[in-house]
Amino acid sequence: MSSTPPAHLHLAVALEGTGWHPASWREPVARPRDLLTAGYWADLVAEAERGLLDFVTIEDGLGPQSSLFPEPDERTDQVRGRLDAVLIASRIAPLTRHIGLVPTVVATHTEPFHISKAIATLDYVSTGRAGLRVQITARPNEAAHFGRRTIPRIDAYDSPAAQDAVADLFDEAADYVEVVRRLWDSWEDDAEIRDVATGRFIDRDKLHYIDFEGRHFSVRGPSITPRPPQGQPLVTALAHHTVPFRLVARAADLGYVTPHDAEQARAVVAEIRAERTAAGRAEEPLHIFGDLVVLLDDDPAQAAARRDRLDTLAGHPYTGDAPVFSGTPAQLADLLEELRSAGLSGFRLRPAVAGHDLPRITRGLVPELQRRGAFRTAYEAGTLRGLLGLERPANRYASVA
Amino acid sequence: MSKPLKQIHLAAHFPGVNNTTVWSDPKAGSHIEFSSFVHFAQTAERAKFDFLFLAEGLRLREQDGKIYDLDVVGRPDTFTVLAALAAVTDRLGLTGTINSTFNEPYEVARQFASLDHLSGGRSAWNVVTSWDAFTGENFRRGGFLPQQERYSRAREFLATANELFDSWHGDEIVADQAAGTFLRDAKAGAFVHRGQHFDIHGRFNVPRGPQGRPVIFQAGDSDEGREFAASGADAIFSRYSTLEAGQAFYTDVKGRLAKYGRRPDQLLILPAATFVLGDTDAEAEELAREVRRQQVSGATAIKHLEFVWNRDLSAYDPDGPLPEIDPDLGEHHIARGRAQVRMYRDPLATAREWRELAAANNWSIRDLVINTGNRQTFVGSPAAVARTIDDFVQADASDGFILVPHITPGGLDVFADTVVPLLQERGVFRTEYEGTTLRDHLGLAHPDAEAPRERAAS
Structure with a gap:
């Protein structure tokens, strides 16, 4: 499946504001006043590209950031407000040459037709480096921003009603990805013919109605945007339990998971692979990346002290869905190699403080992995799929000659 | 001033x-x-x-x-x-x-x-x-x-x-x-x-x-x-x-x-x-005529006539005369997804006018569409x-x-x-x-x- 040597692991960075720690914006390197400028994002992505990373993801949401799950908070001591992730990615694309750009898109209240052409266009403006990370939202306040449906408030995640509601949103997301993918294929690669003799710009037999009909929407197609350079831009999703594991298995090229040790990683990988087989896609390549929040310093005590300082500023110890690592780049390299042996093909690192930990990834971790023969020393492909060892897929609608 | x-x-x-x-x-x-x-x-x-x-x-x-x-x-x-x-x-x-x-x-x-x-x-x-x-x-x-x-x-x-x-x-x-x-x-x-x-x-x-x-x-x-x-x-x-x-x-x-x-x-x-x-102005005029001809191929001329006629006219020769059949005045079903069709509010009158123009100037379908189209x-x-x-x-x-x-x-x-x-x-x-x-x-x-x-x- 991979054109890169199997000894190599893949690395992505998840960009979120000034970093994943809620007090990150208070660090001197943080540039919190620049968050709404193109220059801020251009600098971060340039740093990631300097480190030869496979791609960056960019977080997004259809409501304000909040420390509370089901509703907005009224905190004034954390970063609030953000820019649309697809547009950030597109704004950065012409300024970079190799790195993949994977914005978050929320499936729950948006139109698959719009998102399909937006990501196809991101693929055009980046000449083959686009992907998306699909997300659902179960927040009632975000549903109220659209006013098209009501989403009941979830108080207990493990209640049967909550699980049904969430499962339904993930089913919708799977349909959404199916529509997005069909629309990418709704033009065959050689549909544009410019045949002056007959006056035809396209061969319309090579454009296809997708005729998707599902419980949540029906979409006729074809797309207004021709098939993007990669054919199918990369589809990714973050998954913490069985229902989203199934979305990854059914719909994605790459899943992010959050195991806390190698044993958990093995179990998660086995479960997703089993779902992949059940979905009839066992033969299709699927990357499974481990997500880690990272605090990196040259000395482990320094990293621990920085974490304490940030936690003190935040007023509580930082915990999230993903494990938090603090230590040296060499220690992190040890951990990544151990987790990789459990079946993960790469990692998406979430810098606790973007301005500090991203350069420690690119200038500390990456050289360490390169010394171990575990990471690329130059970009070896021109597209994001290429960097991940994924072929350009055949078009599902093209008739086999 | x-x-x-x-x-x-x-x-x-x-x-x-x-x-x-x-x-x-x-x-x-x-x-x-x-x-x-x-x-x-x-x-x-x-x-x-x-x-x-x-x-x-x-x-x-x-x-x-x-x-x-x-x-x-x-x-x-x-x-x-x-x-x-x-x-x-x-x-x-x-x-x-x-x-x-x-x-x-x-x-x-x-x-x-x-x-x-x-x-x-x-x-x-x-x-x-x-x-x-x-x-x-x-x-x-x-x-x-x-x-x-x-x-x-x-x-x-x-x-x-x-x-x-x-x-x-x-x-x-x-x-x-x-x-x-x-x-x-x-x-x-x-x-x-x-x-x-x-x-x-x-x-x-x-x-x-x-x-x-x-x-x-x-x-x-x-x-x-x-x-x-x-x-x-x-x-x-x-x-x-x-x-x-x-x-x-x-x-x-x-x-x-x-x-x-x-x-x-x-x-x-x-x-x-x-x-x-x-x-020069003369050179520009000549070029403009050429561009209009490029913009209206024979196939495009037939399709354009269909907006008015509201009928399949694919059997007509773009270099031949206008159709003698009248436009279909029923609900417009020929072209979808464009605003142009609403520009012709009285298709019968437009068809009559175009036939007269074509006859007077000895225009083919394509000539007519080129000459009545926007300069x-x-x-x-x-x-x-x-x-x-x-x-x-x-x-x-x-x-x-x-x-x-x-x-x-x-x-x-x-x-x-x-x-x-x-x-x-x-x-x-x-x-x-x-x-x-x-x-x-x-x-x-x-x-x-x-x-x-x-x-x-x-």
Whole structure:
């Protein structure tokens, strides 16, 4: 499946504001006043590209950031407000040459037709480096921003009603990805013919109605945007339990998971692979990346002290869905190699403080992995799929000659 | 003569998916590769144009139940390509056509506010409406909107988006690292909108962009469209590019502003205009004839006749005489996804008139379509075209033009190189950008300057 040597692991960075720690914006390197400028994002992505990373993801949401799950908070001591992730990615694309750009898109209240052409266009403006990370939202306040449906408030995640509601949103997301993918294929690669003799710009037999009909929407197609350079831009999703594991298995090229040790990683990988087989896609390549929040310093005590300082500023110890690592780049390299042996093909690192930990990834971790023969020393492909060892897929609608 | 010279506004419309665009010319490049958009935008910026303009249609056109294949087909997503163009230009305004029927205000406002930040205040929104179930087949709600409600939805959509843009004042982010205060206002972005089309509330999550709100364009020409523009648009993308019609439209629309408490200079009139340039006027005329012939192939001529006849005319020879059969007056079923068909309100009369014209001039179907089709707006030497444009604007037939070249992506180059310097010599077009935002280029005030906003006591 991979054109890169199997000894190599893949690395992505998840960009979120000034970093994943809620007090990150208070660090001197943080540039919190620049968050709404193109220059801020251009600098971060340039740093990631300097480190030869496979791609960056960019977080997004259809409501304000909040420390509370089901509703907005009224905190004034954390970063609030953000820019649309697809547009950030597109704004950065012409300024970079190799790195993949994977914005978050929320499936729950948006139109698959719009998102399909937006990501196809991101693929055009980046000449083959686009992907998306699909997300659902179960927040009632975000549903109220659209006013098209009501989403009941979830108080207990493990209640049967909550699980049904969430499962339904993930089913919708799977349909959404199916529509997005069909629309990418709704033009065959050689549909544009410019045949002056007959006056035809396209061969319309090579454009296809997708005729998707599902419980949540029906979409006729074809797309207004021709098939993007990669054919199918990369589809990714973050998954913490069985229902989203199934979305990854059914719909994605790459899943992010959050195991806390190698044993958990093995179990998660086995479960997703089993779902992949059940979905009839066992033969299709699927990357499974481990997500880690990272605090990196040259000395482990320094990293621990920085974490304490940030936690003190935040007023509580930082915990999230993903494990938090603090230590040296060499220690992190040890951990990544151990987790990789459990079946993960790469990692998406979430810098606790973007301005500090991203350069420690690119200038500390990456050289360490390169010394171990575990990471690329130059970009070896021109597209994001290429960097991940994924072929350009055949078009599902093209008739086999 | 005492009246001061008006400054002309110029914009560049990326060639569209209709037969104005000549794809068969050897010079015609890609309509989808980003490099074409870069070339086009950088030419417009080099010529100090006010902005670049992108149209959008959300379903591929069909004729006789089949995807229409004779014109350019396919284009990028508007927001995404404009955001990328913000990276390769510095001052050029970025105007996108976004439909108010098949979008939601929260999402569109997020996208425009984001584009405004990412471009340093260069975003503009051409608000268009549609209602047809044909386009709706690509969206969650299908064809949900009765035709007569499309402007009421558009008006409410724009009002709601403005409430979202205004839900942040622009001074909430203090980011005081020492004190630990990021936001001055815990409720920044709070909004409530209850109306016929939208019933939404919550918190908008994109802080106010450099322009406050994007510049608003309107393109519809009906009475309702004109009222919509007068009530809330900053500019109109109009279709009146002849002097008399332009002056009539200009007077009509500017006259509607007072009842909304607005001044005439708060709404710019910018008609679409095509052009063909030559070293001499005669050479330009000759070239223009050639271009019109390229724009109307035999196959295109037959299809064009079908808009009027509302029948399959594929059996007719484009180089032969017009059909003797009359148009089908039933519901229009031939062409879908384009506005053109509504231009022929009395098909029987049009058919009769065209038969008479063809007979009198000995025209074939193709000759007729070429000769009755729109002639290019400006045909001539650079000096003649510069003079015509200037006269048109000084005579209050418009405030400038949105130029539509017929070749992608190089069709603007000759205009930039030859006509723009002459307009600059006449003192009616900028030689350098004076400001950084699109509002600056268009002479439009920041919304906060027009209507000082009340700040909640803090």
